[in-house]
Amino acid sequence: MDFVEVDLQVNSEFADILIAEFGELGFDAFVETENGFCAYINEELFEQQALDEVLERYSSMVQVTYKVQTIERQNWNEEWERNFEPLFIAGQVSVRASFHERPEAAVYDIVINPKMSFGTGHHETTTLMIENQLTLSHTGKRVLDMGCGTGILAIAAAQLGATDLVAVDIEDWTVENARENAELNACQIDVRLGGAEQIAGEKPFDIILANINRNVLLDNMPAYKAVLVPQGWLVLSGFYTEDLSKIRERAVALGLTYQSHREKNNWVSAIFQAI
Incomplete structure (x- = not known):
């Protein structure tokens, strides 16, 4: 089964709200991005009209742009790997996925494979x-x-x-x-x-x-x-x-x-x- 990716560009103040709304639509995986987030759903569960209705409810409060694409199942890991950039917090804490190298300067090194979380x-x-x-x-x-x-x-x-x-x-x-x-x-x-x-x-x-x-x-x-x-x-x-x-x-x-x-x-x- 293939996936549908919705890549949203949205103000960070509304990202959490829209993630909750998307969860109600059946989206079950989210990856934070620099300008918003990407949401993923099984292709058979995706409804464009339902997506548009949610975004319309918030149109007067926040500007949202998005694009939709279908992703083959075998490329799933590649997609979230593409969107998950490593972080370095307070000059001490590395947050990375398992496919990233540990920074030499990291005092603490946290490895996260986020999947649907x-x-x-x-x-x-x-x-x-x-x-x-x-x-x-x-x-x-x-x-x-x-x-x-x-x-x-x-x-x-x-x-x-x-x-x-x-x-x-x-x-x-x-x-x-x-x-x-x-x-x-x-x-x-x-x-x-x-x-x-x-x-x-x-x-x-x-x-x-x-x-x-x-x-x-x-x-x-x-x-x-x-x-x-x-x-x-x-x-x-x-x-x-x-x-x-x-x-x-x-x-x-x-x-x-x-x-x-x-x-x-x-x-x-x-x-x-x-x-």
Whole structure:
């Protein structure tokens, strides 16, 4: 069976929204690109009219251009390899696919084969999260990665010295991919399918990483706080600069103190600490 590739040029602020919309249409693989993303779907499931209807709903809010092409199944790996460029974050962390060479200057080297999962490090939120992780001691820590995607943040935590890792995501294919990437990086990570219910009653974590979106973070922050050790760290991303005040307000109400935040292209990652 062949695939259909839709290559979208779109403002990064709307990329996550459209990826979610495309997921509802049956697209099950996404590769971040410099100017947007590529989405993939089995040819028999592709409906041009459905695609146009989704893009029309957002036409008044954002400019989108795209092109569609059919890809033979045997060329699938070649397509995502073509679109996945290696990254070097904060002068320390290499994020690459298995077919890329490790940079000599890399202190930490994360190998990701993304397949159908979101989280190659190209999106601003993932980069910001890793930059924030570099400021925290992970040595011997118990770490939770909520909304793990490819597992990139949990893998980063393992390479930074964490010894007890749990990763959670709501998509079964994402969980499978995170497990594959954990094995690829020789990391022991307990990857679970589900949402916040997966951590209820858990042994507390020293660090909780959650790169999701504003609404989920606001809804689930009490669950995160309930399994965070005193003086533990909560690192959040997936929201915009204008949302930071709401995130801070919610965190403070739960007994967390704001420590710092980073911004990139209007995206934010913030660090909070349990009292």
